[in-house]
Amino acid sequence: MSLNRRNVLKSLYTLGAMAVGLGPFEGMQVNASTATANKQALSGKKIIIVGAGISxxxxxxLLKKHGASILVIEAKDYVGGRIKTDWSLGAPFEFGAGWIHGPSNNNPIKNLADRNGSKYFLTNDDSLELFDRNGRKIKEDKIDEIDAKWNHCLQKIDDKLSYNSQFNLHDAIVNECSKEWSDQGIKWAATxxxxxxxxxxxxxxSASLYDEMKYFEGEDIIIASGxxxxxxxxxxxxxxKLNSPVHKIDYRNALIHVDTEKESFKADYIVCSVPLGVLKTNQIEFKPNLPVKHLSSINKLGFGTVTKLALKFDDPFWNRNTQYFGTMTDEKxxxxxxxxxxxxxxxxxLLGLSFGNYARKADNMSQKEIVDDGLDVLKNIWKDKVTKVNNFIATSWLTDPFSRGAYSYVEETNKEYDFDNLLEPVSNKLFLCGEHTIFKYAGTTHGAYLTGQKAAQSIISIA
Ligand SMILES: Cc1cc2nc3c(=O)[nH]c(=O)nc-3n(C[C@H](O)[C@H](O)[C@H](O)COP(=O)(O)OP(=O)(O)OC[C@H]3O[C@@H](n4cnc5c(N)ncnc54)[C@H](O)[C@@H]3O)c2cc1C
Structure with a gap:
């Protein structure tokens, strides 16, 4: 997920929230003194965490620090879930999260990265070359014009729609900015x-809620050390415990039973951090079923995909100093x-990204199809300068059985509470967490981290 410099409305909202003292952490920080006072509050308690992602x-x-006996059960053969770095291309290829958004001192991910000795690269969204559908370079002043039109259009939608309007962004743009929508630059900005x-x-x-999320301050950074x-x-x-997909969580009795294919475990509390896509596809049987409120949120919330394709070449045929290339294509x-x-x-x-409905298509392409597809877009610009691909990596989060998509998003019928409901404890025994359980920071690593803290705090306060 990326906060782009051109998304003016969001930036303004964030600064506004800061100015009136609505810190982005409100209610989410762990109270240090409580943490110290209850250092052994969970001594003798067994807690199972399903999923070894950041949440x-x-x-x-946090629960371990409070004396609990912890078992983390993870379906995959690695720790990190949607945070996964591959070094086979000689530089960090991030399958999932690639940027720390808003790396201010308040951002827990920046603090975590600092603690682990990370090296950073500060990104610059202004370093952009944009090409039209015919592969012609667009002049800088025309890019500014596209940005201005796009922001004007968002402003018009924002002025027009009330908080409760149930329009999707596409319809809102077509209704409010029909003239702008005929501009291929606006279609490019939309994606x-x-x-x-x-x-x-x-x-x-959702056209009314998509710009209501909050952000930490600062230009996005890439973690050059992975x-x-x-x-x-x-x-x-x-x-x-790796390679152990959980398929049943039975919380009918005082002791909770958690089953993988081969083993069964017992615990006093359980934190279930699996992605929304896993919950949507009922891969885990909950006994009893999750409360109606939770099920309704799981059904309603959007869960999309984003596809990444890294193409490695022997020599650069592009301008080495430009950070981003924008490419307009016929298909959004x-x-x-x-x-x-x-x-x-x-x-x-060059790392290409596909979004929206096209990403669903890209996630279902074969390795050859996806490389050819990406190259086709590059050849539209650099023609016969494009050389043979030396190596590549492509993602497919949609077909990943333990994710079923990239990150959650707010659909036109959703409300903020559809996300936040999911953090509510179930029978004071079962606690969900993950990026999909927090509206204001949905789809981010910092959001996911904070929900893990929140789930742990709930257990600490109950036990
Ligand atoms: C392509 C992409 C780009 C992104 N870009 C950014 C970015 O630039 N910046 C940013 O802040 N965020 C970004 N994100 C979002 C960020 O990666 C996620 O919000 C965050 O990592 C989610 O953490 P989580 O703990 O909620 O879920 P996950 O990391 O998915 O952890 C859940 C874990 O549960 C495991 N699991 C699933 N089913 C089972 C089961 N049955 N039994 C046991 N374990 C199971 C999974 O294998 C996984 O390890 C991106 C995500 C993607 C996919």
Missing amino acids: GLSAAS AYAEFDIGGPIEKI YQKILSSLAAGLNI GRWPYWLNYRTFSDENI
Whole structure:
């Protein structure tokens, strides 16, 4: 998920919230004195955490500090979930989270990354070359014009729609800005900014709520030393069982039973941090079923996908100093945004991103199809300068059985509480957490981390 410089409305909202003292952490911080006072409050308690992503690890490490006996059960063969770094291309390829959004001192992910000795690269959204559908470079003043039109259009929608309006962003743009919508630059902005930022297709994103989320301050940063490394201190000393998908959670009795295919475990409390896509596809049987309120949220909330494709070449045929390339294509969402690795590494890699409905298509392509598809977009610009691909990596979060998508987003019929409801304890025994359980920071690593803290705090206060 990305907060783009051109998304003026959001930035203004954040600054406004800060100015009136609505700190982004409100109600989410762990009270240090309580934490110290209850240091052994959970002594003798067994707690199972399902899922070793950032939210699950955040809960596990706090609960361990309070004396609980912790078992983390993870379906995959690695720790991190949607934080996963691959070094096979010679530079960090991030399967999931790639940027720390708003790396201010308040941002818990920045603090975690600092603690783990991370190295950073400060991104610059203004370093952008944009190309039209014919592969022609667009002049800088025309890019500014597109940005101005896009922001004007969002402002018009914001002025027109009330908080309770149930319009999707696409319909709102077509209704309020029909003239602008005929501009291919606006169609590009809709996908490269809105669909990337929110993680769903504009045909489904809520027009009234999508810009109500909050952000930490500061320009986004890339972790040049790899995102996954930030998890080291959280995971240290935890008992983590990998390759063990949980398929049943029975919380009818005082002791909760958790079943994987081969084993059964018992616990006093359970934190379930699996992604929304896993909950939506009923891969885990809950006994009794989750409360209606939780089920309703799980059904209603949007869960989209974003596809990443890294293409490595022997030599750069592009401008090595430009950070991002924007590419307008006939089909909305088809590789509209490329990150140039030469700006922060020695590797000749272009990282393409697909969004919205097109990302669903890309996630279902074969490896050959996806590479050819990305190359096709590059060849429209750099023609026969595009050389043979030396190596590549492509993601497919939609087909990943333990995710079923990239991150949650607010659909036109959703309300803030559809996210926040999910954090409410179930029978004071079962606690959900994850990026989909917090409206204001949905779809981010910091949001996921904070929900893990919140789930842990709930257990500490109950026990
Ligand atoms: C392509 C992409 C780009 C992103 N970009 C950014 C970004 O730039 N910045 C940012 O802040 N955020 C970004 N995000 C979002 C961020 O990665 C997530 O919000 C965050 O990592 C989610 O953490 P989590 O703990 O909620 O879920 P996860 O990390 O998904 O953890 C859940 C864990 O549960 C496990 N699991 C699933 N089913 C079972 C089961 N049955 N039994 C046991 N374990 C199970 C999973 O394998 C996983 O390890 C991006 C995500 C994606 C996919």
